[in-house]
Amino acid sequence: MPQCQQEKLMDLSHSAAVARGCGGLTADGGRDAWITAFKASDGTDLSVSGAEYGSPQQAQKALLRNLKRVAVIIERGARLDGEGNKIGERAVVLLNKTGSQAAIFWTDEDLLQKIYWPTQRHVLALEKSLDN
Numbered sequence: 001m002p003q004c005q006q007e008k009l010m011d012l013s014h015s016a017a018v019a020r021g022c023g024g025l026t027a028d029g030g031r032d033a034w035i036t037a038f039k040a041s042d043g044t045d046l047s048v049s050g051a052e053y054g055s056p057q058q059a060q061k062a063l064l065r066n067l068k069r070v071a072v073i074i075e076r077g078a079r080l081d082g083e084g085n086k087i088g089e090r091a092v093v094l095l096n097k098t099g100s101q102a103a104i105f106w107t108d109e110d111l112l113q114k115i116y117w118p119t120q121r122h123v124l125a126l127e128k129s130l131d132n
Contacts, residue, residue, distance in 0.1 A: 026051045028062050030112065038126070046126060050113035056088070059107040063089060066105050066112070071097045074120065079106045092120065 026033050030051025038046045053059040067073060070093040079090040088107030095101040095116075102120040104127050106113055115130075117123045 026062075028065055029053065029058065030062060040122065044118060044122065046115065046117035046122065048113065048115050048126070048130065050111050053110050053112060055110050056107065059110050059112045060089065062112045063091070063105055063107050066114070067091060067093070070095055070103070072099075079108060092123070094120070 030053050033049070033051035035047055035049040038048070040046065051062075053062055067076075072094040073091055074094065075090075075092040077090060078086045079088040081087045087109065088111075090104065090106040093103050093105065095103055099120070101116065101118055102123045103117075104115045104123050115123045115126055117126065
C-alpha cells in the first residue's frame with residue numbers, strides 16, 4: 001500500500017501521479033483508505049485507491065459488494081504474487097454497459113484496491129506498471 005504522505009510524482013511509463021489523499025474511512029467499513037490520481041501522457045484521468053479491512057475475509061466481502069454494482073465482469077480469478085502463490089482475488093470489470101469505464105478490483109491480504117480508467121486497455125496497462 002502506498003505511504004500516506006506527500007511524495008515526489010511517481011513516474012510510470014505512461015502516466016504520473018498528480019494528487020494523493022489518505023487516512024479516511026469507507027462507507028463499507030474500510031479504514032486507512034487512500035487514493036492516488038494519475039494523469040496519463042494522453043491527458044486521460046485515472047485513479048488507484050484502496051483501503052484496509054482488518055482481515056482477508058472482510059476484504060473479500062468488500063470485493064463482492066463492489067462486484068454486485070458493476071455492469072459486466074470480464075475476468076475474475078486469483079491474484080498471484082511473483083512466485084505464483086495466491087494472495088487474493090482479482091476482477092476486471094466494466095462499470096457501465098457502454099464500456100466507457102473500466103476497473104480492476106483486487107484483494108491482497110486485508111486490502112481491497114481498485115484502478116479506474118475509461119478503457120480496459122488502460123487499466124490493464126497501469127496494473128502492469130504498478131506490479132513492476
